[in-house]
Amino acid sequence: MSSERYHQHFTISWDQLHRDVRQLCHQLVERDFKGIVAITRGGLIPAALIARELNIRLIDTVCIKSYDHMDQGGLDIMKGVDHDGDGWLLVDDLVDTGKTARAVREMLPKAHFVTMYAKPEGRPLVDQYLTEVAQQCWIQFPWDMGIAYVEPLADQLKK
């Protein structure tokens, strides 16, 4: 699937992400997890912050790739885990079409699956998420951005 389906950007700063993780953790803190399984690479960042909030030290990964920037290709699963997820917290940054989530759910059917952000197509595949984002929005994460100079509007208009 190609990038043409994304018509808007939903930009998330490091501050916003950190606040969102803490908010999601309020809904998780009463539960007792054996550990976290992070879905690389996007899930690693929220997983590290969640681990700090919930005081979890045991962290494993499912290593999987679906997108080349905005273009979705075939799923490439490089590493799985050797259990069904019972008692584990499964973390990804977002669910979009649900293709990644579906594959990981098959591997870990008993895990409690959370994402920070969820688009409508993929939302039914996760147990919990914090914020819903429109399907046509590309979520722009802070690790994919940098601080850059922006020309004053008046100068831009002179061109």
Ligand SMILES: O=P(O)(O)OC[C@H]1O[C@H](OP(=O)(O)OP(=O)(O)O)[C@H](O)[C@@H]1O
């Ligand atoms: O619901 P889907 O349509 O499957 O999309 C969601 C997945 O896509 C992104 O990962 P990506 O494959 O881009 O790899 P990355 O985490 O290494 O950036 C994102 O981190 C999710 O894992």
Ligand SMILES: O=c1[nH]c(=O)c2nc[nH]c2[nH]1
């Ligand atoms: O950074 C990202 N933003 C998105 O909206 C998205 N959807 C799938 N994969 C994604 N990666």
Ligand SMILES: [Mg+2]
């Ligand atoms: Mg990912």
